[in-house]
Amino acid sequence: MDTPAVEVTDLVKRYGDVTAVAGLSFTAARGAVTALLGPNGAGKTSTIEICEGFRRADAGRVRVLGLDPVRDSRALKPRVGVMPQSGGVPTGVRAGEWLRLMAALHARPVPPEALLERLGLSAVERTPFRRLSGGQQQRLSLAAAVIGRPELVFLDEPTAGLDPQARMATWELIGDLRAAGVGVVLTTHYMEEAERLSDHVVIIDHGRVVADGPTSDLTRGGQELRFRTRTGLDVSALAAALPAGCAVAEHGAGHYTVTCADPAGPSPGLVATVTTWCAAHDVIPEDLRVHRRTLEDVFLELTGRDLRN
């Protein structure tokens, strides 16, 4: 039971001339949420689909619950839940019917009615899949992924297009899976969601890992003090009033940041020094706040601001 949920080593996937995954390695633990993040086309879905056994790798090694996803697919099927990015459900089948069918494939399923209720699908139980709204289809697909009480689930953009209520219900379900010891590997483009849900983050760009670590480690440090006021403050005069190792810059008209080398972030004393200086110079520091580095800051620092094709 000590094998990780997922182990990917030097994975390569090519589609003709396109190298979608270019030597990617990461590990996902059991009982933890691992988020694979990356810009469009970074190689996340390709990686997940190889782990699910739906695609073959061109090179590298993948182990899922210690097994080979292609060779051992029969042994893995009852132990791994999969929520694909889209599709996976026949369009004419009714929601309840599909879940009962999925339940029948497992030895100890969650009662389908309980899952329909939990994910707000009871009222559409008799509706064919193609007539469900996009969000309802997503939720049905999530229900099907977890109905067999899997040890590991792959969720490819589980909350894309969901309304806030459905997103919250999905987060709660993911939290419960984690608490029950299930390994969760998910992709999302919502950085706030990844920060909130995941224990571990793997950021992928151009098919390679550009950051990999506990979510709290990736966002540690980098705190700064921000405020806005009139443009053209004498930033060198302000900097001179601050403790050694602190710097001040104006970003855009009238937006100021004060950064310090202290890894603990801005101290109460620093806030007092800035406000005292402002008072002495007849400046009101509007929206003064300590800005903590977010996962979105880290993501943009590492992957840049250019749109991907």
Ligand SMILES: Nc1ncnc2c1ncn2[C@@H]1O[C@H](COP(=O)(O)OP(=O)(O)OP(=O)(O)O)[C@@H](O)[C@H]1O
């Ligand atoms: N079946 C395929 N045939 C050809 N190219 C493909 C195929 N599937 C994916 N690709 C290409 O491989 C690259 C990686 O795609 P992939 O879907 O793995 O990225 P992703 O990170 O999941 O993107 P997104 O965030 O947009 O879902 C892209 O350039 C994509 O166009």
